[in-house]
Amino acid sequence: MSRSDLLQIPLMILGAAWHLILRQAREHPWTVAVALYGAARAFGIMIQSGHRGVLFRWGKAVGELEPGFHWLIPLVHGVRTTPVRSVTIHLPGQKVMTADGLVYDVSVSVVYRVEDATRALTLVDDVDAGCRAAIPIVVAEVLRARDQAQLVERASLDRELSDRMGAWIARWGLVVEQAGFTSIAPDKGALRTTQLRSRTTERARALRDLIDGGLDAESALVMLGSERQPVAKSSRPYHARARRPARAARARRAMQKPAAPPSPAKPADASPSAGPTATKTATPTPKRPKAPRRRKG
Numbered sequence: 001m002s003r004s005d006l007l008q009i010p011l012m013i014l015g016a017a018w019h020l021i022l023r024q025a026r027e028h029p030w031t032v033a034v035a036l037y038g039a040a041r042a043f044g045i046m047i048q049s050g051h052r053g054v055l056f057r058w059g060k061a062v063g064e065l066e067p068g069f070h071w072l073i074p075l076v077h078g079v080r081t082t083p084v085r086s087v088t089i090h091l092p093g094q095k096v097m098t099a100d101g102l103v104y105d106v107s108v109s110v111v112y113r114v115e116d117a118t119r120a121l122t123l124v125d126d127v128d129a130g131c132r133a134a135i136p137i138v139v140a141e142v143l144r145a146r147d148q149a150q151l152v153e154r155a156s157l158d159r160e161l162s163d164r165m166g167a168w169i170a171r172w173g174l175v176v177e178q179a180g181f182t183s184i185a186p187d188k189g190a191l192r193t194t195q196l197r198s199r200t201t202e203r204a205r206a207l208r209d210l211i212d213g214g215l216d217a218e219s220a221l222v223m224l225g226s227e228r229q230p231v232a233k234s235s236r237p238y239h240a241r242a243r244r245p246a247r248a249a250r251a252r253r254a255m256q257k258p259a260a261p262p263s264p265a266k267p268a269d270a271s272p273s274a275g276p277t278a279t280k281t282a283t284p285t286p287k288r289p290k291a292p293r294r295r296k297g
Contacts, residue, residue, distance in 0.1 A: 116173025
């Protein structure tokens with residue numbers, strides 16, 4: 001058998017398959033369209049704009065793919081895609097302690113993008129989750145070395161946060177475009193602590209004024225030592241109205257208390273011993289005789 005005869009066999013098979021496909025396309029066009037779409041998906045991939053693909057050959061990353069259609073060999077090639085556009089992460093309500101022991105509520109925003117798609121897909125399981133886990137750690141490192149007076153330097157804080165965050169996520173092939181603190185507010189406990197100095201100074205000045213006005217030290221301390229403020233008679237109903245919800249809450253709690261269990265009934269006393277009892281006999285009352293009737297004459 002010559003070489004030309006060997007080539008005729010695959011050509012005949014391809015011709016028969018082509019005629020079969022044409023006949024099926026005439027009879028079942030939708031079925032053939034779906035089959036062709038599945039074959040195209042198996043032999044290629046479409047990468048959209050704003051994404052980048054990583055080509056894997058036998059499970060090993062061999063290159064990156066730009067947006068467009070790329071042919072693949074089934075069972076040999078594999079592709080994973082990742083967005084390369086900018087992503088914004090906003091984390092509110094982070095509690096951080098500063099160098100002077102005060103607690104602050106901090107909100108942070110970070111804008112990043114993927115620069116190396118191969119690292120982003122092979123060195124970290126989820127890029128977004130990894131960044132959200134790294135932001136609180138970096139924020140704590142930035143603020144725990146500063147005190148209350150240094151927190152007003154917002155430009156310096158934002159620059160240090162951006163540098164530290166960029167160095168942290170650079171290993172994953174990411175780049176920080178912008179990072180900063182959106183709000184830094186003291187916690188309620190820290191707010192009371194920071195106001196102690198001003199309140200103490202103000203009360204000391206008021207004490208000196210009272211003593212200079214003629215009061216003795218004991219009377220001045222009594223007037224300043226009370227936490228209650230005088231209330232005018234005209235505004236007293238408004239203060240009483242503000243206290244009503246607390247009274248109502250106490251009344252509801254009192255009503256919700258479980259009732260005391262009933263005390264066990266005492267056993268009945270033993271019946272008295274049977275003994276002779278005195279019997280009372282009723283004495284009959286004598287009846288008066290009826291008067292005779294008078295006859296009419």
